[in-house]
Amino acid sequence: MRQTDLAIIGAGPAGLAAALEASRAGARVILLERDDWLGGQLVKQTHQFFGSKNEFAGMRGVDIATHFSEQIEKDENIQVFTGATALGFYEDGVLTAACAGRMIKIKPRTLLVASGAMEKMIPFENNDLPGVYGAGAVQTLMNVYGVAPGKKVLMVGAGNIGLIVSYQLIQAGIEVEAIIEGASHVGGYWVHASKIRRMGVPILTNHTILKARGQEKVEGALITRIDENWQPVPGEEREVSVDTVCLAVGLSPLAELLWQAGCEMEFSPQLGGYVPIRDSNLETTEEGIYIAGDVAGIEEATSAILEGQLAGISAARKMDYRIEEEKVEEIKANLETLRAGPVGEHIRQGLANVER
Amino acid sequence: MKDDVILCFCEDLTRDEIREAIKKGATSFDELKRLIRCGMGACQGKTCEENIQREIMTITGRKREELPLPRQRPPSVGIYLEDAARGDDDEK
Numbered sequence: 328m329r330q331t332d333l334a335i336i337g338a339g340p341a342g343l344a345a346a347l348e349a350s351r352a353g354a355r356v357i358l359l360e361r362d363d364w365l366g367g368q369l370v371k372q373t374h375q376f377f378g379s380k381n382e383f384a385g386m387r388g389v390d391i392a393t394h395f396s397e398q399i400e401k402d403e404n405i406q407v408f409t410g411a412t413a414l415g416f417y418e419d420g421v422l423t424a425a426c427a428g429r430m431i432k433i434k435p436r437t438l439l440v441a442s443g444a445m446e447k448m449i450p451f452e453n454n455d456l457p458g459v460y461g462a463g464a465v466q467t468l469m470n471v472y473g474v475a476p477g478k479k480v481l482m483v484g485a486g487n488i489g490l491i492v493s494y495q496l497i498q499a500g501i502e503v504e505a506i507i508e509g510a511s512h513v514g515g516y517w518v519h520a521s522k523i524r525r526m527g528v529p530i531l532t533n534h535t536i537l538k539a540r541g542q543e544k545v546e547g548a549l550i551t552r553i554d555e556n557w558q559p560v561p562g563e564e565r566e567v568s569v570d571t572v573c574l575a576v577g578l579s580p581l582a583e584l585l586w587q588a589g590c591e592m593e594f595s596p597q598l599g600g601y602v603p604i605r606d607s608n609l610e611t612t613e614e615g616i617y618i619a620g621d622v623a624g625i626e627e628a629t630s631a632i633l634e635g636q637l638a639g640i641s642a643a644r645k646m647d648y649r650i651e652e653e654k655v656e657e658i659k660a661n662l663e664t665l666r667a668g669p670v671g672e673h674i675r676q677g678l679a680n681v682e683r
Numbered sequence: 684m685k686d687d688v689i690l691c692f693c694e695d696l697t698r699d700e701i702r703e704a705i706k707k708g709a710t711s712f713d714e715l716k717r718l719i720r721c722g723m724g725a726c727q728g729k730t731c732e733e734n735i736q737r738e739i740m741t742i743t744g745r746k747r748e749e750l751p752l753p754r755q756r757p758p759s760v761g762i763y764l765e766d767a768a769r770g771d772d773d774e775k
């Protein structure tokens with residue numbers, strides 16, 4: 328049995344920031360990541376990050392990942408396992424993980440779940456044809472492995488992810504036929520939307536996909552205008568000729584280990600699905616179990632980093648390591664600034680219902 | 684009209700098959716799972732859960748927050764028995 332102060336599941340921005348913060352206070356950390364590299368979603372983000380008044384705005388996501396990974400590798404308090412999937416958390420506080428053909432067992436004094444999110448899927452005819460992808464998969468293929476997913480893409484969803492992935496596709500020389508969006512407005516930031524429009528890609532709001540066409544693989548798609556109840560408007564159907572359908576229809580928190588651990592959960596539409604109830608230091612209803620990042624509510628990388636710092640420092644304090652109280656207040660103030668204003672409104676609403 | 688849109692990819696279950704099972708009285712995800720195996724494949728319900736819950740909502744008229752999620756148990760992904768049996772380094 329491996330003993331440690333803090334076990335962290337997931338090495339995205341939240342997990343990485345937490346590991347460094349806990350280690351700085353003196354805690355020993357085991358960091359588990361199921362991918363073969365560190366960075367989570369950041370690794371695929373070749374664009375410069377949005378976000379204001381923070382040290383990472385304007386940096387590319389992938390460079391932020393490198394920045395953290397280099398510090399982690401040098402840190403003697405942090406033991407990293409890549410290719411290691413956390414499997415279960417048991418009543419006696421033992422965490423298991425599958426790693427390199429073994430099942431490792433860890434008994435941590437505190438646990439941080441920073442497992443991020445999973446992509447949503449929408450049902451339509453032939454959605455099992457090769458050529459139907461989630462936006463995350465398209466990004467991984469393109470930006471991690473350098474593989475083009477297709478030649479001509481229909482993007483479903485005009486949130487930030489749909490817009491950014493469309494832009495990256497065009498940069499890679501792939502045609503984007505159109506972006507369709509079920510809602511009556513573009514969900515993502517205007518800067519991204521305008522950039523796409525200037526490149527000549529139509530963004531069709533109040534539209535959805537009815538069918539993918541094709542026998543062996545996607546050869547086209549049938550799209551339609553929909554009314555405010557999401558019902559197809561008769562006579563407004565249209566065929567588009569594409570070989571790829573890319574779904575960017577939202578994320579939901581990947582909270583299975585928190586369910587296993589018995590944390591109290593609450594359904595929050597604003598935060599993307601079921602999320603754990605937490606206190607202002609990101610501790611769940613199970614003592615010593617913390618959360619940070621998208622698993623605590625779908626937000627963005629900057630907030631994931633700040634939440635990671637907060638959870639890491641709080642876990643260290645729980646174990647009586649000496650921390651700087653001013654630092655805690657500073658992180659909380661930064662989070663508040665980040666969530667201020669109209670863009671953060673749904674997050675503030677969501678958090679109001681799950682913070683105790 | 685026949686509706687063979689696939690909702691559970693791992694177990695190849697169509698919307699019609701799921702609706703039929705709900706109408707037979709399986710009105711929670713776990714009951715459906717016992718009847719037709721939805722959510723028991725490689726992804727462990729991560730892809731289909733939301734869309735299947737929506738079918739339950741439509742047929743039973745219940746709200747999303749009233750619908751229990753499938754029970755979560757370890758292991759959260761498939762693992763070879765061989766690996767589990769081999770255990771950790773320090774157990775040899």
Ligand SMILES: Cc1cc2nc3c(=O)[nH]c(=O)nc-3n(C[C@H](O)[C@H](O)[C@H](O)COP(=O)(O)OP(=O)(O)OC[C@H]3O[C@@H](n4cnc5c(N)ncnc54)[C@H](O)[C@@H]3O)c2cc1C
Nearest residue numbers: 337339340341361367368412413443620621627628629631
């Ligand atoms: C296309 C796109 C563009 C974006 N652009 C921006 C932007 O410009 N600015 C911004 O601020 N944000 C942006 N974001 C959002 C940002 O990437 C995420 O909010 C952020 O990565 C969340 O961090 P996280 O650490 O919570 O999760 P993740 O980055 O998802 O990391 C979670 C990690 O946990 C691992 N994991 C999960 N389960 C297990 C398990 N059981 N065992 C072991 N490991 C596990 C995963 O492999 C993953 O590496 C973008 C996201 C996308 C998809």
